[in-house]
Amino acid sequence: xxxxxxxxxxxxxxxxxxxxxxxxxxxxxxxxxxxxxxxxxxxxxxxxxxxxxxxxxxxxxxxxxxxxxxxxxxxxxxxxxxxxxxxxxxxxxxxxxxxxxxxxxxxxxxxxxxxxxxxxxxxxxxxxxxxxxxxxxxxxxxxxxxxxxxxxxxxxxxxxxxxxxxxxxxxxxxxxxxxxxxxxxxxxxxxxxxxxxxxxxxxxxxxxxxxxxxxxxxxxxxxxxxxxxxxxxxxxxxxxxxxxxxxxxxxxxxxxxxxxxxxxxxxxxxxxxxxxxxxxxxxxxxxxxxxxxxxxxxxxxxxxxxxxxxxxxxxxxx
Amino acid sequence: xxxxxxxxxxxxxxxxxxxxxxxxxxxxxxxxxxxxxxxxxxxxxxxxxxxxxxxxxxxxxxxxxxxxxxxxxxxxxxxxxxxxxxxxxxxxxxxxxxxxxxxxxxxxxxxxxxxxxxxxxxxxxxxxxxxxxxxxxxxxxxxxxxxxxxxxxxxxxxxxxxxxxxxxxxxxxxxxxxxxxxxxxxxxxxxxxxxxxxxxxxxxxxxxxxxxxxxxxxxxxxxxxxxxxxxxxxxxxxxxxxxxxxxxxxxxxxxxxxxxxxxxxxxxxxx
Numbered sequence: 001x002x003x004x005x006x007x008x009x010x011x012x013x014x015x016x017x018x019x020x021x022x023x024x025x026x027x028x029x030x031x032x033x034x035x036x037x038x039x040x041x042x043x044x045x046x047x048x049x050x051x052x053x054x055x056x057x058x059x060x061x062x063x064x065x066x067x068x069x070x071x072x073x074x075x076x077x078x079x080x081x082x083x084x085x086x087x088x089x090x091x092x093x094x095x096x097x098x099x100x101x102x103x104x105x106x107x108x109x110x111x112x113x114x115x116x117x118x119x120x121x122x123x124x125x126x127x128x129x130x131x132x133x134x135x136x137x138x139x140x141x142x143x144x145x146x147x148x149x150x151x152x153x154x155x156x157x158x159x160x161x162x163x164x165x166x167x168x169x170x171x172x173x174x175x176x177x178x179x180x181x182x183x184x185x186x187x188x189x190x191x192x193x194x195x196x197x198x199x200x201x202x203x204x205x206x207x208x209x210x211x212x213x214x215x216x217x218x219x220x221x222x223x224x225x226x227x228x229x230x231x232x233x234x235x236x237x238x239x240x241x242x243x244x245x246x247x248x249x250x251x252x253x254x255x256x257x258x259x260x261x262x263x264x265x266x267x268x269x270x271x272x273x274x275x276x277x278x279x280x281x282x283x284x285x286x287x288x289x290x291x292x293x294x295x296x297x298x299x300x301x302x303x304x305x306x307x308x309x310x311x312x313x314x315x316x317x318x
Numbered sequence: 319x320x321x322x323x324x325x326x327x328x329x330x331x332x333x334x335x336x337x338x339x340x341x342x343x344x345x346x347x348x349x350x351x352x353x354x355x356x357x358x359x360x361x362x363x364x365x366x367x368x369x370x371x372x373x374x375x376x377x378x379x380x381x382x383x384x385x386x387x388x389x390x391x392x393x394x395x396x397x398x399x400x401x402x403x404x405x406x407x408x409x410x411x412x413x414x415x416x417x418x419x420x421x422x423x424x425x426x427x428x429x430x431x432x433x434x435x436x437x438x439x440x441x442x443x444x445x446x447x448x449x450x451x452x453x454x455x456x457x458x459x460x461x462x463x464x465x466x467x468x469x470x471x472x473x474x475x476x477x478x479x480x481x482x483x484x485x486x487x488x489x490x491x492x493x494x495x496x497x498x499x500x501x502x503x504x505x506x507x508x509x510x511x512x513x514x515x516x517x518x519x520x521x522x523x524x525x526x527x528x529x530x531x532x533x534x535x536x537x538x539x540x541x542x543x544x545x546x547x548x549x550x551x552x553x554x555x556x557x558x559x560x561x562x563x564x565x566x567x568x569x570x571x572x573x574x575x576x577x578x579x580x581x582x583x584x585x586x587x588x589x
Contacts, residue, residue, distance in 0.1 A: 123332050259431065266553055280432065
């Protein structure tokens, strides 16, 4: 991957060595080591600022957060103390109510991911293989633009879409779905899954489309020539090749859904609780140590997920 | 592979349905911002520009908008420098821990916003004792900039690294063969090569920061409100529905063309 520009890096190195090259000796050795030093200095000065920023501010904060989970809350000042305890972890990882919220969040994230993949595969297949070439770029851009419409704006839009009419109050009419199709899933889990799929679908569409484009035509043709029906070709030939792309997309659909708290807050008006809402509530309680313990859930699940997806080859595709 | 005519039709329909699914909710909000009624019910009652006029005349959304722009500009500037540096390092050099660093870059956007938010809130609120001196970052404009820059780095990084990956190293080689020294090569070859990618990264980082709500909620101080926060606090209030519609539409109208422009820049390739 880095080979091509690495040649460019080697170039400056060659340049340093070549002038003195015919007479290998102490002089050339000194040049060589100078080139090495220069290389490391250049790399260091490029890499230090961004890595220092991310490690100190971001990784540092994450580690501090993990640490807070192990400290007792001072009931009077409502601030974490310095006396260690495992109580927060015990609560976050054993209390049934919390476990149910975690379980439901995971299920919702899985549902969003499956739904996104099920939409993305046929849709990107059509764009990459059936639509005329001149339309492809335009359609893909059209898929991606809503990503930038504003997360909150989209959550709000779904509130407007899903609104159910009521018999009472000033305003009896329902939202767009109800008045257009006569039915709305209302403000429950279905609403959460639908809205989250809406939010993160473009993240699945893009990598799967890239995978679709790379899928060699000859492979599909060969499968057809050998007598496989389209479905068989899809299942046994195309899908295995596409799997890393789907895995790459699923990183976003899964992890962004799992930790979301805006959708339950805005769309369902807090009728549905996800891990994020649990964290928010606890933090505002205020019980920072317990909130920190809750954040370990998405942290652990997502790091595990990322590692699993890396094994599935997802990172070679993003 | 031969695909029958009916399956072709179904597939094309699925593309159209997906586009409808993606755009209808946005259009609904945009339409409601011109609604004479004051609720989110559909169909809207009539057309009016009243809410847009009212939003224009109200101070708080404008102030929030200005805050958002300031934060986004500052965060973008930092993210651009850091992301571009990282992109050059990652693309030019092979070293131990490269994988780890690319993992590190993605982490702030792969981990849920709430985790980043709570983590940063915790460390900004603490007094950090370094022995010689101690300080507390606290909350306000600066804490938002730090937080936003952290997750914008990856956007700038991704754009530049993708461009570098696509461009031929022969160009640098040719430049050196023609006798250019390092600085000249950078000025005449490398910089023009990545210029539009850097700009695209800047636009996307700006858009990302401009829209952000989760990390913002937890790292903004009292009295400093960005536009998404302004919207968020008013979403549940029946009286504010028309103005929220207007500002939500405004965010879309600003962000989507920006994203489109970034897309064009990314595609245009080295100019």
